[in-house]
Amino acid sequence: MSEAATDRQPLLGYHHLRYHVGNAKQAAHYYRTAFGFTPIACSGPETGNRESSSWVMAQGDVRLVLTAGLLPGHRVTDQHHRHGDGVRDISFAVPDVDAAFAYALAGGAKPVTEPYEIGDDRGTARMATVASYGDTVHTFVDASGCTGPFLPGFRAVGDTGKPDGLRPLWTVPPGRSIGITGIDHIVCNVPLHEMDVWTEFYQRVLGLTQLVHYDDESVGPQYTSMMSKVVWDGTGKIKLNVNEPAQGKSLSQIQEYLNYYGTSGVQHIAFATDDIATTVTRMREGGVRFMRVPDTYYDEVRERADVDALGLDLTALAELDVLFDQDEDGHLLQLFTEPAQDRPTLFYEIIERHGTRGFGITNFKALFQAIEREQAARGNL
Numbered sequence: 519m520s521e522a523a524t525d526r527q528p529l530l531g532y533h534h535l536r537y538h539v540g541n542a543k544q545a546a547h548y549y550r551t552a553f554g555f556t557p558i559a560c561s562g563p564e565t566g567n568r569e570s571s572s573w574v575m576a577q578g579d580v581r582l583v584l585t586a587g588l589l590p591g592h593r594v595t596d597q598h599h600r601h602g603d604g605v606r607d608i609s610f611a612v613p614d615v616d617a618a619f620a621y622a623l624a625g626g627a628k629p630v631t632e633p634y635e636i637g638d639d640r641g642t643a644r645m646a647t648v649a650s651y652g653d654t655v656h657t658f659v660d661a662s663g664c665t666g667p668f669l670p671g672f673r674a675v676g677d678t679g680k681p682d683g684l685r686p687l688w689t690v691p692p693g694r695s696i697g698i699t700g701i702d703h704i705v706c707n708v709p710l711h712e713m714d715v716w717t718e719f720y721q722r723v724l725g726l727t728q729l730v731h732y733d734d735e736s737v738g739p740q741y742t743s744m745m746s747k748v749v750w751d752g753t754g755k756i757k758l759n760v761n762e763p764a765q766g767k768s769l770s771q772i773q774e775y776l777n778y779y780g781t782s783g784v785q786h787i788a789f790a791t792d793d794i795a796t797t798v799t800r801m802r803e804g805g806v807r808f809m810r811v812p813d814t815y816y817d818e819v820r821e822r823a824d825v826d827a828l829g830l831d832l833t834a835l836a837e838l839d840v841l842f843d844q845d846e847d848g849h850l851l852q853l854f855t856e857p858a859q860d861r862p863t864l865f866y867e868i869i870e871r872h873g874t875r876g877f878g879i880t881n882f883k884a885l886f887q888a889i890e891r892e893q894a895a896r897g898n899l
């Protein structure tokens with residue numbers, strides 16, 4: 519079933535995530551020093567783009583494009599004004615942009631940009647964009663004809679763009695990798711009663727199938743209540759989770775997100791690592807703050823799992839606030855950062871998987887207890 523679905527809308531993987539930020543130059547510095555990304559390409563007035571400035575950040579299979587508007591009233595500037603820093607575009611690499619776009623429209627997606635070609639002296643790329651939840655979009659990309667550092671129009675960091683050896687426009691040291699290998703999953707928040715709308719959208723538009731459904735019984739701490747569904751491509755390359763608030767006792771953290779972002783949007787991105795202790799230690803050294811986990815959580819872990827048999831040093835994991843979960847397929851280690859900007863919107867997860875396809879469901883209670891403490895500290899509970 520899922521294989522047939524993938525055949526209908528063959529997604530090769532994520533191509534990039536485009537963020538709209540207030541200051542791309544400073545955001546690039548943050549993702550380099552705190553997350554270990556290396557700036558590989560830039561676009562801006564120096565490359566003939568007079569309306570926005572973009573930095574492309576790379577680590578493992580991940581490409582983040584940090585884009586800031588340069589002019590008042592520009593679309594990027596306006597969207598940033600409404601939402602703050604956040605993810606604008608979850609972009610997919612596809613073998614045939616026109617076919618992907620046609621399939622998406624047939625599934626009910628609204629067109630944003632019809633298929634078009636861009637090119638420069640390093641080749642061409644074909645792209646098309648459809649609307650998704652809130653102000654989020656999905657761009658289908660075929661960059662197989664492009665030999666440049668990213669897409670046409672971008673120049674490599676350190677490249678003068680001139681044959682006469684002028685000083686490069688952008689000279690930025692590479693990041694020190696923290697071991698991020700790829701994107702494990704991407705989670706969005708949508709309003710009450712819209713979870714099914716958007717998971718069905720993904721099934722029709724991206725050919726994904728449902729992997730798992732968490733109802734509010736399984737995710738029900740005291741104040742925060744939510745429901746979540748996950749759709750995937752059948753291989754694990756693409757996993758998209760959709761959260762909606764349930765009728766909680768107080769302000770759901772999903773609703774808090776919607777209030778501050780102004781609409782539906784990306785809540786967190788889970789980066790995969792093979793060595794969570796090193797990844798998290800380096801992020802902490804870079805100044806990233808993580809959600810604190812109640813001490814009693816680790817007593818519960820010792821009761822429900824034979825961590826010694828798995829070769830896990832629980833004391834070391836507890837010092838890093840790393841969470842543990844296990845099912846019949848294996849186990850995982852994960853933890854969550856605080857929001858990456860002033861608004862309580864986008865945050866990150868770091869995840870190390872050993873067999874399981876789960877998302878840490880038994881950690882949800884511990885996690886949300888931690889989230890609710892943060893929410894109370896902001897006066898939103």
Ligand SMILES: [Fe+2]
Pocket residue numbers: 703705786788867877
């Ligand atoms: Fe997650």
